[in-house]
Amino acid sequence: MIFYFSATGNSHYLSKKISEKTGDRLVSVSQAAIEENYCYEIEEGERIGFVFPVFFSGAPKTFLDFLKNLKLNFKGNHYTFCAMTCGGSVSMAEKTIKKPLEALGLKTDAVFGCVMPDNYIFMYDISDMEGMKRKIKKADVEIEKIASLILSEEKGDFVSVRGPKFLTKIMYPMYKLFRKTRFFSADENCNGCQKCVKECPEKAIEIIDGKITWIKKECSHCLHCIHSCPKKAIQMGKATKKRNRYMNPYV
Numbered sequence: 649m650i651f652y653f654s655a656t657g658n659s660h661y662l663s664k665k666i667s668e669k670t671g672d673r674l675v676s677v678s679q680a681a682i683e684e685n686y687c688y689e690i691e692e693g694e695r696i697g698f699v700f701p702v703f704f705s706g707a708p709k710t711f712l713d714f715l716k717n718l719k720l721n722f723k724g725n726h727y728t729f730c731a732m733t734c735g736g737s738v739s740m741a742e743k744t745i746k747k748p749l750e751a752l753g754l755k756t757d758a759v760f761g762c763v764m765p766d767n768y769i770f771m772y773d774i775s776d777m778e779g780m781k782r783k784i785k786k787a788d789v790e791i792e793k794i795a796s797l798i799l800s801e802e803k804g805d806f807v808s809v810r811g812p813k814f815l816t817k818i819m820y821p822m823y824k825l826f827r828k829t830r831f832f833s834a835d836e837n838c839n840g841c842q843k844c845v846k847e848c849p850e851k852a853i854e855i856i857d858g859k860i861t862w863i864k865k866e867c868s869h870c871l872h873c874i875h876s877c878p879k880k881a882i883q884m885g886k887a888t889k890k891r892n893r894y895m896n897p898y899v
């Protein structure tokens with residue numbers, strides 16, 4: 649069973665590719681968090697996978713909270729892996745989920761990392777869709793390798809995009825400072841479709857007096873709302889209005 653969190657589809661894409669090769673079942677953590685589904689039965693000998701995007705060199709808040717609530721019913725040993733997608737490097741991001749996995753009685757047998765299109769438009773603009781498709785094609789080579797290693801249940805650290813290891817220590821504490829919803833607003837292009845309300849994994853968005861409103865002070869900062877809004881109506885400050893949006897086109 650593969651538990652994946654994905655805001656713009658990259659980690660979903662990686663999970664789907666692994667599942668196509670291995671037959672492993674997929675569980676969307678965003679959907680599970682929205683529905684508050686935390687209990688899962690693991691079948692005899694079934695692999696257990698955790699897939700997430702790297703945020704500030706660590707794990708997304710929603711993913712971490714999900715793992716803390718997760719209840720797994722399993723017996724005996726299960727090959728357990730962690731696979732991460734990132735825009736540049738993963739650093740030691742898997743260490744940020746070590747404690748909740750230990751609390752579940754799990755230890756990762758294998759770790760993987762894969763560079764995918766970067767979606768962090770808060771700081772800078774991102775490539776157009778053609779550029780993103782080229783990046784996905786490049787990632788396919790690594791994804792094929794990862795899926796094969798998981799199928800044969802190889803153990804070890806297979807991360808080829810580690811980057812500086814110290815980044816997790818320095819960057820991850822900064823994540824909390826950026827998770828403020830006061831950066832977000834919906835502009836005049838909003839048509840009230842409520843996609844953002846229904847899909848926010850933190851249930852942080854509502855319509856109040858006909859206006860899209862962030863009802864929590866902090867969220868996961870996953871950027872799903874900003875990238876998936878069909879009217880490109882969600883902004884973070886002023887800079888994002890002209891910047892590209894991205895959702896992985898293959899999931």
Ligand SMILES: Cc1cc2nc3c(=O)[nH]c(=O)nc-3n(C[C@H](O)[C@H](O)[C@H](O)COP(=O)(O)O)c2cc1C
Binds near residue numbers: 733
């Ligand atoms: C809040 C945030 C922080 C990020 N931090 C990092 C980072 O520290 N290192 C990195 O290489 N990529 C970083 N990224 C890029 C994502 O990890 C990358 O685009 C990932 O593949 C997105 O996966 P998804 O489509 O499954 O959500 C960040 C993205 C966001 C939204």
Ligand code: SF4
Binds near residue numbers: 839841842843877
């Ligand atoms: S997804 Fe976009 S258009 Fe739809 S309600 Fe949200 S902000 Fe408005």
Ligand code: SF4
Binds near residue numbers: 850853872874
């Ligand atoms: S408000 Fe937007 S960025 Fe924050 S958790 Fe919800 S979808 Fe993600």
